[in-house]
Amino acid sequence: xxxxxxxxxxxxxxxxxxxxxxxxxxxxxxxxxxxxxxxxxxxxxxxxxxxxxxxxxxxxxxxxxxxxxxxxxxxxxxxxxxxxxxxxxxxxxxxxxxxxxxxxxxxxxxxxxxxxxxxxxxxxxxxxxxxxxxxxxxxxxxxxxxxxxxxxxxxxxxxxxxxxxxxxxxxxxxxxxxxxxxxxxxxxxxxxxxxxxxxxxxxxxxxxxxxxxxxxxxxxxxxxxxxxxxxxxxxxxxxxxxxxxxxxxxxxxxxxxxxxxxxxxxxxxxxxxxxxxxxxxxxxxxxxxxxxxxxxxxxxxxxxxxxxxxxxxxxxxxxxxxxxxxxxxxxxxxxxxxxxxxxxxxxxxxxxxxxxxxxx
Ligand code: ADP
Ligand code: GN1
Ligand code: MG
Numbered sequence: 001x002x003x004x005x006x007x008x009x010x011x012x013x014x015x016x017x018x019x020x021x022x023x024x025x026x027x028x029x030x031x032x033x034x035x036x037x038x039x040x041x042x043x044x045x046x047x048x049x050x051x052x053x054x055x056x057x058x059x060x061x062x063x064x065x066x067x068x069x070x071x072x073x074x075x076x077x078x079x080x081x082x083x084x085x086x087x088x089x090x091x092x093x094x095x096x097x098x099x100x101x102x103x104x105x106x107x108x109x110x111x112x113x114x115x116x117x118x119x120x121x122x123x124x125x126x127x128x129x130x131x132x133x134x135x136x137x138x139x140x141x142x143x144x145x146x147x148x149x150x151x152x153x154x155x156x157x158x159x160x161x162x163x164x165x166x167x168x169x170x171x172x173x174x175x176x177x178x179x180x181x182x183x184x185x186x187x188x189x190x191x192x193x194x195x196x197x198x199x200x201x202x203x204x205x206x207x208x209x210x211x212x213x214x215x216x217x218x219x220x221x222x223x224x225x226x227x228x229x230x231x232x233x234x235x236x237x238x239x240x241x242x243x244x245x246x247x248x249x250x251x252x253x254x255x256x257x258x259x260x261x262x263x264x265x266x267x268x269x270x271x272x273x274x275x276x277x278x279x280x281x282x283x284x285x286x287x288x289x290x291x292x293x294x295x296x297x298x299x300x301x302x303x304x305x306x307x308x309x310x311x312x313x314x315x316x317x318x319x320x321x322x323x324x325x326x327x328x329x330x331x332x333x334x335x336x337x338x339x340x341x342x343x344x345x346x347x348x349x350x351x352x353x354x355x356x357x358x359x360x
Pocket of ligand 2: 217262
């Protein structure tokens with residue numbers, strides 16, 4: 001990481017109110033480096049992020065997408081007569097020379113307003129889950145009229161299950177870190193389910209499913225709540241792109257409707273939290289029913305299994321590759337994550353009928 005002096009110099013490229021005096025690590029993201037910034041008036045009004053450009057290789061496309069999405073949402077909120085808009089959509093500051101990010105020679109940086117008096121959670125109650133469902137459903141519906149071709153795929157094939165399985169199989173074949181033998185059973189469990197988990201790609205080829213603008217990272221901690229448990233703002237817009245609709249219900253089920261943590265070491269704690277699932281589905285459908293097709297609605301519970309399966313595959317791929325993608329906090333972290341996600345998948349499979357019936 002950079003020294004404090006270097007960070008302050010980076011911040012000097014942005015037209016802040018006041019002078020930055022400190023920048024401290026913030027949040028629990030797996031991808032970017034997020035810091036909160038204090039200025040000389042004692043206020044903490046800004047977030048500084050180093051964009052992970054190993055992962056988001058086209059930073060121009062990334063920042064252009066985010067610019068389109070945030071201005072589009074802002075306009076919709078204005079049209080609705082909303083107040084307090086700066087807390088309901090992210091506001092990014094252009095640099096002093098009017099660019100969407102600052103490049104310091106090796107890293108890419110962006111600054112946005114810190115949403116005041118907000119909180120993100122790693123776990124939610126059914127009440128908060130319902131609010132989150134409304135928020136992500138509304139988010140998708142606000143973006144539904146962005147013309148096709150406007151947004152690029154910031155990570156190509158991001159939620160394409162066939163592509164993720166290909167990466168997984170390549171990793172197994174290469175065995176770069178010599179870990180394949182140790183995870184053979186998990187590999188078999190993944191292969192057993194592979195065909196059933198690629199339905200969306202097939203339906204798309206048959207012309208039965210279309211792509212929509214999705215958030216594609218609807219983790220619980222990518223939503224900010226106010227003091228009353230109401231959603232203020234959807235954040236982490238790096239992956240907003242055209243894709244399959246199940247992403248935005250699936251990733252919330254995966255993270256919100258889990259009685260344990262994403263990386264729980266105690267597998268007895270991990271399993272589906274049905275009240276949280278039901279509350280999310282209710283909120284989400286209230287906003288999304290108007291534009292979803294009957295086929296999409298019939299697949300929503302499958303979406304939870306799909307995104308949990310996809311995450312199992314992605315964590316295991318990273319473990320097999322020798323931990324090159326996700327930030328890890330200890331050497332076995334990606335394996336622990338894989339096992340916890342697989343346990344959640346088994347629980348979702350056990351409750352599949354119940355979840356489908358609820359949606360009906
Ligand atoms: P990552 O891609 O690494 O997950 P995020 O953009 O999700 O990065 O930021 C990580 C965390 O930082 C979030 O979960 C949230 O807690 C906090 N955060 C990010 N942006 C803001 C903001 N504008 N206001 C308040 N908190 C924020
Ligand atoms: C990453 O950035 P963050 O922590 O919100 C990842 C998601 C994974 C998630 C698993 C760009 O999300 O796709 O589902 O970790 N983001 C990217 O926790 O790969
Ligand atoms: Mg995040």
